[in-house]
Amino acid sequence: MERLAERLAALKLDTVVIFSPHGPVFQDGLAIRGGTRLKGDLARFGYFRKWEWEVDQELAAAISREIKKEKIPCLQLTAEDLAGYGLGAELDHGVLVPLSxxxxxxxxxxxxxxxxxxxxxxxxxxxxxGRAVHKSPRRIGVIASGDLSHCLKPGAPAPYDPRGKEFDETLMALLQAKNRAAIFDLDPVLVEKAAECGFRTLLMLLGVFDGWQAEIEVLSYEGPFGVGYGVVSFAPRGEDESKSSLLTVLRHRREEALRNRRAAESPFVRVARQTVENYLLGTETAIVPGDLPPEAQEPAGAFVSIKKHGQLRGCIGTVFPTQPTFLEEIRHNAISAALHDPRFEPVQAEELPDLVYSVDRILPPRAGGGAG
Known part of the structure; x- marks a missing residue:
């Protein structure tokens, strides 16, 4: 950290942008701390120094505009917002520790x-x-805060899991090899098992360098308390002459995976998807009964689940049939899952390419035999 501090001091930065996993975290959008000044301390850790910084309001506004261009919600938190969400105004330790x-x-x-x-x-x-940062005339440093695995050994903050060490070693090796694309090939289960808190802020930092050459240097890694701490320096070395964008590659991967999934979907899943698409788009894709298994014409309960990017988007089911056939049960529940699940806003037409469906057929319960 001292070596990194020396490098940043030599750059004579005007502004620091920092992403913290312990700051305001929302499911579907990014929160930026608003106001004119930000302050905090580490008193609860026994370190009583206080810090205070002026907010770069111009850059914060530019970042918010660029994020909204991507159709991702972005909120600059006011005092009223903080009170409404039950959030504190003081900076969290995910900001204060690295900035100290x-x-x-x-x-x-x-x-x-x-x-x-x-x-x-x-x-x-x-x-x-990154677009906002690169457009700014200011000298800007960007910091991704967060720790790696919290389960490296017994007594760590999270229960010990050997996959924590595997995650840390794999991620640090990929950064050492400057293999940014392979980070997105990590097994999500491995990431989850590691009980980390810095992976998502790292993804944001990698995005800042999209389309840019970067010198990536691993300065240190240690885990003395069962938590992995990595310090890595990223230095821009000009725009990538090939004009390649990892974001474009990742989008193509997702589109291909969705095409493959739909090519392999079962007849009943296809019925659920086409029903929702026909309803929202005002189309009428023909569903030929002869293409469906015989049980399509028998009554049965059905659960239709819809996910978007791995997250539940709607689910409605019936244990007992409410429609004459299983086919009609699927159609009825698919519309309900998309539009009438009270936990979610109704699905919109622009979401359709990202939705993944599943259908479960519910058979009538059978009476069990008693003991003789």
């Missing part, structure tokens, strides 16, 4: 949380932030 090493109060600050959006959208956030 890396930035004094002479710089301006833009502090954000992160989101729980899928990895691609998390990266897309970083791309939008």
């Amino acid at each position: 090493f890396l930035a004094d109060d002479s710089v301006k600050l833009v502090a954000t949380g992160m989101t729980l959006l899928p990895w691609l959208e998390q990266y897309q956030l970083g791309v939008a932030i």
Whole structure:
């Protein structure tokens, strides 16, 4: 951290942008701390120094505009917003700990949380932030705060899991190899098992460098308390002459995966999808009964689930049949799942390409035999 601080000091930064996993975190959009000044302390950790920074309001507004161009919600939190969401105005330790090493109060600050959006959208956030940063005449440093695995050994903050070490070693090796694309090939289960808190902010930082050559240097890694701490330096080396964009590659991957999934979908899943698409688009894709298994014409309960980027988007089911046939049960429940699940806003037509469906057939219960 001292070596990194020396490098940042030599750059004579005007502004620091920092992403914190312990800041305001929303499911579907990014929160930026608003106001004119931000302050905080680490008293609850026994360190009683206080910090305060002026907010770079111009850059914060530019970042918000660029994020909204990507159709991702972005909120600059006011005092009223903080009170309404039950959030504190003080900066969190995810901001204060790295800045205690890396930035004094002479710089301006833009502090954000992160989101729980899928990895691609998390990266897309970083791309939008990168556009604002690269357009600015200011000298700007960007910091992704967060720790790696919290389960490296017994007694760590999270229950010990050997996959924590596997995650940390794999991620640090990929960064050492400057293999940004392969980070998106990590097994989501491995990431989850690692009980980390810095992966999503790292994805945002990688997005800032989309389309740019970057010198990536791993400065240190350690895990003395069962939590992995990695310090990595990213230095821009000019725009990529090939004009390649990892964001474009990732989008193509997602589109291909969706095409493959739909090519392999079962007849009943196809019925659910086509029913919702026909309803929202005002089309009428023919569903030929002869293409369906015989049980399509028998009465049965049905659960139709809809997911978007791995997150539930709607689910409605019937244990007992309410329609003459299983086919009609699917159609009825598919519309209900898309439009009438009270936990979600109705599905919109522009979401259709990203939706994945599943259908479960519910057979009538059978009476069990008693003991003789």
